[in-house]
Amino acid sequence: xxxxxxxxxxxxxxxxxxxxxxxxxxxxxxxxxxxxxxxxxxxxxxxxxxxxxxxxxxxxxxxxxxxxxxxxxxxxxxxxxxxxxxxxxxxxxxxxxxxxxxxxxxxxxxxxxxxxxxxxxxxxxxxxxxxxxxxxxxxxxxxxxxxxxxxxxxxxxxxxxxxxxxxxxxxxxxxxxxxxxxxxxxxxxxxxxxxxxxxxxxxxxx
Amino acid sequence: xxxxxxxxxxxxxxxxxxxxxxxxxxxxxxxxxxxxxxxxxxxxxxxxxxxxxxxxxxxxxxxxxxxxxxxxxxxxxxxxxxxxxxxxxxxxxxxxxxxxxxxxxxxxxxxxxxxxxxxxxxxxxxxxxxxxxxxxxxxxxxxxxxxxxxxxxxxxxxxxxxxxxxxxxxxxxxxxxxxxxxxxxxxxxxxxxxxxxxxxxxxxxx
Numbered sequence: 001x002x003x004x005x006x007x008x009x010x011x012x013x014x015x016x017x018x019x020x021x022x023x024x025x026x027x028x029x030x031x032x033x034x035x036x037x038x039x040x041x042x043x044x045x046x047x048x049x050x051x052x053x054x055x056x057x058x059x060x061x062x063x064x065x066x067x068x069x070x071x072x073x074x075x076x077x078x079x080x081x082x083x084x085x086x087x088x089x090x091x092x093x094x095x096x097x098x099x100x101x102x103x104x105x106x107x108x109x110x111x112x113x114x115x116x117x118x119x120x121x122x123x124x125x126x127x128x129x130x131x132x133x134x135x136x137x138x139x140x141x142x143x144x145x146x147x148x149x150x151x152x153x154x155x156x157x158x159x160x161x162x163x164x165x166x167x168x169x170x171x172x173x174x175x176x177x178x179x180x181x182x183x184x185x186x187x188x189x190x191x192x193x194x195x196x197x198x199x200x201x202x203x204x205x206x
Numbered sequence: 207x208x209x210x211x212x213x214x215x216x217x218x219x220x221x222x223x224x225x226x227x228x229x230x231x232x233x234x235x236x237x238x239x240x241x242x243x244x245x246x247x248x249x250x251x252x253x254x255x256x257x258x259x260x261x262x263x264x265x266x267x268x269x270x271x272x273x274x275x276x277x278x279x280x281x282x283x284x285x286x287x288x289x290x291x292x293x294x295x296x297x298x299x300x301x302x303x304x305x306x307x308x309x310x311x312x313x314x315x316x317x318x319x320x321x322x323x324x325x326x327x328x329x330x331x332x333x334x335x336x337x338x339x340x341x342x343x344x345x346x347x348x349x350x351x352x353x354x355x356x357x358x359x360x361x362x363x364x365x366x367x368x369x370x371x372x373x374x375x376x377x378x379x380x381x382x383x384x385x386x387x388x389x390x391x392x393x394x395x396x397x398x399x400x401x402x403x404x405x406x407x408x409x410x411x412x
Contacts, residue, residue, distance in 0.1 A: 029238070029324070029325065030238045030240065030241060030324070030325075030326060031237060031238050031241040032235070032236045032237045032238055032241065034236065035236065035237040035238065035241050107325075110323060110325055111325065113323055113376075114320060114323045114324060114325075116380055117316060117319055117320045117323070117376075117379060117380060118235070118236070118320060119235065119236075119313075119316055119317065119320075120236060130381055130382070133381065134381075156387075156390055156394060159377070160370070160391075160394050160398075162373075162377070163370065163373035163374045163376070163377045164366070164369065164370040164373050165373065166373045166376055166377065167368075167369035167370050167371065167372045167373020167374070167376060168369045168373070170319075170323075170369070170372055170373065170376055171365070171368070171369045171372065173323060174322055174323060175336055175339065175340075176336070181362075184362055185366075188362060188366050192366075192398055
């Protein structure tokens with residue numbers, strides 16, 4: 001057997017971390033953060049309890065890593081729209097990428113939301129998460145800004161679109177993704193939120 | 207001590223039921239439906255385990271009652287708009303009542319959503335809930351219908367408004383209700399969804 005390279009070790013380490021994170025989000029979602037033991041996560045991940053501590057010092061660190069994973073996935077969706085040249089095109093791309101049907105991702109978001117919504121997760125962890133989300137939101141609002149638009153208005157528009165998109169996914173999760181009509185939903189969002197539709201007598205949130 | 211009347215017994219029975227339901231939703235949300243034992247619910251409700259069985263035959267019946275409570279609360283919100291005379295006025299009242307800040311209710315909806323979103327609650331129970339919700343939705347669409355409007359369009363509009371409202375509350379729950387601006391949110395919803403704003407050059411989803 002040839003000796004493993006540094007890269008191979010790195011890859012194995014990453015795979016181990018991902019397996020543990022998957023198990024953590026699954027267990028936190030099923031048993032609640034406070035009802036979950038590191039043992040449960042080890043069993044689900046099929047690893048020794050001790051090996052979890054190679055990666056994470058505590059259950060709290062695991063929760064932090066779960067929330068980070070959600071932030072990272074949101075960022076990736078935002079990145080897909082970054083090539084856009086102005087607020088208007090950016091918003092169109094954002095609508096297209098956030099409302100596309102990511103079935104695998106939907107499983108993740110179901111678990112993620114069910115962790116995030118728990119009333120008894122440690123405030124220390126959620127505080128960090130919320131502060132990061134606020135930054136993300138401000139960035140998003142900057143990208144949505146239209147020339148000459150009042151900053152408050154841009155923020156209101158950004159809140160509305162972000163909440164509506166999350167509401168669409170919440171409904172798809174709860175009522176079944178088979179009822180989600182991707183094309184129609186994108187069309188409605190563009191009618192409501194894109195200014196260029198004004199000329200056609202349709203909608204735009206001023 | 208004077209003998210208790212039938213009404214007094216009825217009241218006590220209802221109070222007992224409400225206490226158990228409150229405890230059930232709290233425990234289901236914290237520990238997950240499958241991780242919760244009837245014993246946990248009895249402890250939280252401060253009642254003997256046996257007295258829970260006076261009201262509910264099984265944990266599954268308790269879950270059903272929790273979902274029924276959510277449906278009942280949604281219906282009450284809808285009822286507030288029923289006095290409206292047409293689809294347009296009904297929608298305005300609906301926006302006003304669903305987007306008002308019910309702080310106590312928000313605690314309930316947080317727990318309720320966190321139960322509803324669990325991936326491993328029994329399909330038998332969610333099936334009944336979903337079928338009831340579909341009926342409610344159809345009723346809502348009938349009330350939103352505008353003269354001459356295509357039925358499919360009414361349904362799309364209804365889906366969009368319902369999902370957006372739930373998204374707004376999801377964000378209020380996750381990011382803190384102190385960031386929720388009731389007046390602005392209502393204003394934006396009316397701009398987007400009420401036809402009569404067309405004349406002001408603002409929005410309406412056709």
